[in-house]
Amino acid sequence: MATQTAENRPDLSTQDAITVRFAGDSGDGMQLTGGQFTLSTALAGNDLATFPDFPAEIRAPQGTLFGVSAFQINFGSRQISTAGDAPDVLVAMNPAALKTNLAALKPGGLIIADTGAFTKRNLEKAHYDSNPLEDGSLAQFDLLAFDISERTIEAVKPFGLGNKDALRSKNMWTLGLALWMFDRPREPIHDWLRAKFKNKPEIADANIAALDAGHAYGETAELAGPLKQVDMPPAPAEPGLYRTITGAEAVSLGLVAGAQLAELPMFFGGYPITPASAILHHLAKLKEFGVTTFQAEDEIAAICSAIGASYAGQLGVTSSSGPGIALKGEAMGLAIMVELPLVIVNSQRGGPSTGLPTKTEQSDLYQAVYGRNGDAPMPVIAARSPSDAFDVAIEACRIATQYMTPVMLLTDGYIANAAEPWLVPDPATFEPFPAQFLEQLPEGEPFLAYKRDEKGARPWVKPGTPGLMHRVGGIEKDELTGNISYEPANHQKMTDLRAAKVNGIDVPDQDVALGEDTGELVVVGWGSTYGPIRQAVTRWIAKGRKVSHVHVRNIWPLPGNLGELLGGFDKVLLPEMNTGQFKTVLRDQLLIDAESLTKTSGQPFYINELEAAIGERLS
């Protein structure tokens, strides 16, 4: 065992939040380790945020730098809103994991490494000339290096597994050690393993043995000195029932709730794509909630089938990521033209083209707002966090059914995969918005398929309704009858009516997420930048500066008071994970001098970089 203690070692026991990153080969089960550690952390009452970061390849060649899969969790006894900038602890299951993740580690941070995986071959694959665990190159860090592989094999020996199978429990051994470090109970993980390997009890037992061995090792190592157990008290939280939730789960549950509030069955047309598929998978298991899922032959059929279902009187929903959304563009135009409800979920990823399928970005905003042929206005709303995605999904269903329009809901790869604790809401508190179908006309009144209500919405008539047969389609329609019309004045009027309907949506006034209503600088964000912006602004407020945070949910149409609100600040800074797309929209719509701060590395913003950027703009 190689151990060393850094001189500048941070004292974890005095911190109110700790960041741990588990990194290993994509076959090492790091996402599973991270997920279970997250669960135990949640059960211990800490607030938390996670950031899974994995390669696009399912099983990249073993030991390679591009095959490294990592899971970061930030947890604490205070409110946590990001997955943490720099880890305090890095668990490196092989040389490639160490190499690709070391730069992120805090100075003096702790490295836990498996010497058993630091073989000559693995060192070569990670392009190391010498073993970093032995050559002194890690002198500035705390290091705990020992043979986890061997200890795992030892622990699971009684279960008669071969070495290869035995080594699969390495992640559980590591998890056991992590559970010990932060004084977490093992029982929930035991239960989970038993349930997971219900039909293979020997595998369950082997994993439990590995977990327990890792935990026991911690106790021994503490006696020897290099490791200390850290006690992280629970974070203050509103009383109630909590669970952890990812953005993909939250979107799915929000859609189910939204359909119930609209009193409609839901038809979900989807096509597999990263990182949106998880929504299809969740909903496919919820048939008892009136959900029909349809795995279509392509992205186009996915949206078209959903529009077909809306036409027949259900709530049509489709979901994808950037490349798939591009394919759906023409059908969105049709939904706008025939004015049927539809929810389109875009879990954004790095682009253009195939881009970075497993990395996060916010670069589909132009596509969402402007990306269709013709003047095709469509509401766009964005979730700011995994749990917020639940509320936003309900709101998308409300707008779609109340205004007879497709709505795009933006999340991103970070929100889709990241987990956070969620105070489970009581559905009795939700405001229902039952969908209205036109079933009968008042005596003597002619049927007009495009006669609008006070919200600008046309009537929704289900096929099967007697006496109201009519035809709809993508050709321009007469403003009242809906029959084909090529009249110049009618097209002008219809263009204006479609725009007016969307502009007239009852978007709530924009609030200030943090800080005063006026001041030196306002940081405006949308989507998943919420966490880092909030933390960075908190720090400047703590330093006594008049900095505020405004986070916009309604991207299109914008909240009516937004221009006035932002006008109350000397400067407007707009960080986003693209090249300045929302900035363009704000400048255009509000004529304000918003300054862009952009990042397109496939990684979320760090608090530190935002804090520094704010500082540079304060005089």
Place this chain on the structure above:
Amino acid sequence: MNEMTKVETTLKDWETDQEVRWCPGCGDYAILKAVQRTMPQLGADPKNTVFISGIGCSSRFPYYMETYGFHTIHGRAPAFATGVKVANPDLDVWLVTGDGDGLSIGGNHLMHVLRRNVNMQIMLFNNEIYGLTKGQASPTSRIGTRSPSTPVGSYDRPINPCSFALGANARFVARGFDVSKKLPEVLTAAHKHQGAAFIEIFQNCIVYNKDVFDGFAAPKGAEEFQLWLEDGEPMLFAGGTKGIALDREALELKVVDVVDGDWEAAGVIVHNVTNRSIAHMLVELPFGEFPMALGVLYDDPRPTYEAAVAEERERATKGKDHDLAKLLGTGQTWQVD
């Protein structure tokens, strides 16, 4: 559709107040009338009938039917129709497409609606040309077709719509043509079939591809080149003087002469609509050497997609409640006091 209550209507009840906008003399007029004539015979109910189309001349069809109608986007009508039928299996869904819409831009969707076997009637109007975009060669145009996009004649090999349908695992394949008196019969058989029923309707585009089907579809003198197939009946044509026999050595169909009506002696085979192998041969018969095979070529139903969806829902929801509060609070939870 499922159990249908028959409704009494007349042809007039199926006409809309919209002015029909096809070119004068277009074969689409005849098809529209045939469909409007068929609907009362079926006892179909206009309020439960939905016509869904893509883009092209044929796809204007829904505007002229006094039913529910959805004129969608190019090639995607099968996907919309699938959503409609799954959402409400009680609706009687008719899909209208053409050779460009259904086999070029929409080939993928046509393939999948057939293999899934969603219960609907799919009418593919085949005129072997793009009409609405002014006459370019289509995926069914014969080699050598001169058009604005193929000025010296097309050289890509055409697809046979019925072969495509069988290849996509269609359980009902039929053929008719615009001015044929037998078209309502074919449509009736398609409607009776539970599942995706594919009907290729040869249609004369008098502006861009005039009379290309005259060999068998000319108003006069072409009857002897029509092989009308009927289940359980011998495959006879040319007034019963000729028939189709199976060359058992080559495993091919052949034309034989029938003397004095003794078709058995001539070896003429009897049409069996459930024989998939013969169906494959019938749809591929080269016209000229053979007559055009028309009528119901293949009809062998299998369970429909929407029935499978309903069954799966039944299985998946059995014994499960749908309490939203419970759903939201599932998974590993903890209580904060």
